[in-house]
Amino acid sequence: MDHGTDAKGNKLVKRVMHRYTVHDDLDELEHLRDVSISQNTFMFLAPVSYYGKSRNSKNARFLHAIMIDLxxxxxxxxxxxxxxxxxxxxxxxxxxxSSGTGLHVVYKLDRPVPLMTRYVTGLQVLKRELTDRVWNANTSDSDPDKKQSQGIFQGFRMVGTATKLNGDIGNPKYKQPYAVECFSHDETPPATIPYLLSFIPRLRDKEEMDGLDALSALTKEVRKTTPIAEAKERWPEWYEKHVVNDDPLGGWLYGRAAYDRVLSVIREHVSVSHRYWCIFYLAVMANKCGVPQDELEDDAYGLLERFDALSVEPDNRFTANDVAAALEAYEGGLASGRARRYTQDFCERKAAVEYGEKMGHGSNPPEKRLPKDLSLKKARYERDLKQEMNGTTWW
Structure with a gap:
């Protein structure tokens, strides 16, 4: 889809993604591999099975492996x-x-894990902790603090298909395209959830539990939710509107300053491996702050040349297609869609930046701040002391 041209006159194109359904017989994989090589186009496959025709988290049935991108x-x-x-x-x-310039570390699960709500968050935490363990200063030449952590639904370049070493779609640099290759260690048994948990120090208290029970317990620790029966009693109007009438959840708009701050932070602190996620973060904040899409696109494409200049390798370019893909997080704006559900912590972790970096707020990280109750106690004491010194009372 044509999106005009950039400052250098290069055409900006929004890449159109095609999705294919692969059944249990896997016959379609051979055809897709041949298409990928002949057309020099990338192809991704997630270690997830689905029911229905739509590839989304609601239709996800089982997770078959945990894959980590190095x-x-x-x-x-x-x-x-x-x-x-x-x-x-x-x-x-x-x-x-071997995916070209990176490596995918694959842990095949001994039993597919059903992707029910009670397990998904626990799996996400497990994968994030495993990524922190596997991706370190010895196993990657990049800054360990700038590592990428993908979710369990993330797709990866399919084995046997073309890699980005071959250039962009329809413009191969090599007559014999590089293909994604897989190397197996047949003596390694499939991984169990307790086995993987045993490598995470803070999660070792759950390694003696059944795998699904451990994931369920981990999910409960992370997701502090209110049971629907209790929510009905505490917030009857909310229950009537959103549960009974099935009205979509609304959102609120943040101040414009939040968007400007994020734009400033990603411009100054972006790293090579996180350029996509920085634009993604900007799109999410544009949604939450009510920034028009035209302005968002101007700002995002305005960062293209700066972001692309961060890498010198010809096979690691940051293109207009990457910007267009990240901008899909905007989803219409005005605090609607999934964008409003992406938290600051999620976006900062993905983009490897901190909201307060630009303005110096990073010098007081959350772990060094007073707990909320002590902070309020301190504020009230200072308030009362000032009133006593001034001989006034305002309450």
């Missing part, structure tokens, strides 16, 4: 990765997939 892996990093597996520092992987 960037900037050279010979030394690969040796270190295998060494850490041998020494028991990180769990043994069943497969290592």
């Amino acid at each position: 960037d900037y892996v050279g010979t030394r990093q690969l040796v270190n990765l295998l060494h850490e597996m041998e020494r028991g520092v990180i769990p043994y992987a069943n497969y290592l997939v």
Whole structure:
């Protein structure tokens, strides 16, 4: 889809994604692999099975593997990765997939995990903690503080298909395209949830539990929700509107300053591996702050040249297509759609930036702040002291 041209006269194109349904017989995979190579186009596949025709989290049925994406892996990093597996520092992987410039570390699960609400959040936490464990200064040449952490529904380049080393769609740099290759370790048994939990220090208290019970307990720790029966009693108007009448949840608009702050932060603190997520974060904030789509696109495409200049490798360009893909998080704006559900913590973790970095607020991180009750107690004491000194009372 044509989106005009950039400052250099290059055409801005929104890439159109096609989705295919692969059945249990997997016959379609052979055809898709051939299409990918012949057309030099990328193809992604998630380790998730679905029911229905739509690939979304609501239709997700089972998770079959946990896959971790490692960037900037050279010979030394690969040796270190295998060494850490041998020494028991990180769990043994069943497969290592070379995706071009990165490596996918695949942990095949002994039993597919049903993607019910009670397990999904626990799986997300487990994958994030595993990523922090596997991606370290020894296994990747990038800054460990700038690592990427994807969700469990994330798709990865399909084995046997073209990689980005071959250039953009329809413009291959090589006559024999590089293909994604997979290497298996047949002696490694499929991973169990308790086995993976045993490598995460703060989650080891759950390694003796059944896998699904551990995930359920972890989900309850993270998601502090109110049972629907209790919500009906506490907020009857909300219950009538959103449960009985099924009205969509509304949202509120943040001040414009929040969007400007994020724009400033990502401009100054973006890193190579997180350029997409920085634009994604900007689109989410535009949605929450009521910024018009035209203005968002002007700001996002205005960052294109700056973001692209961060890398010098010809196979690691940041293009207008990447910007267009990230801008899909805007979803119409005005605090609507899924964008309003993306939290600040989620966006900052993905983009590897902090909201307060630009203005110096990062010098007082949450872990160093007073607890809320003590902070309020301090504020009330200062208030009362000032009233006593002035000989006044205002309450």
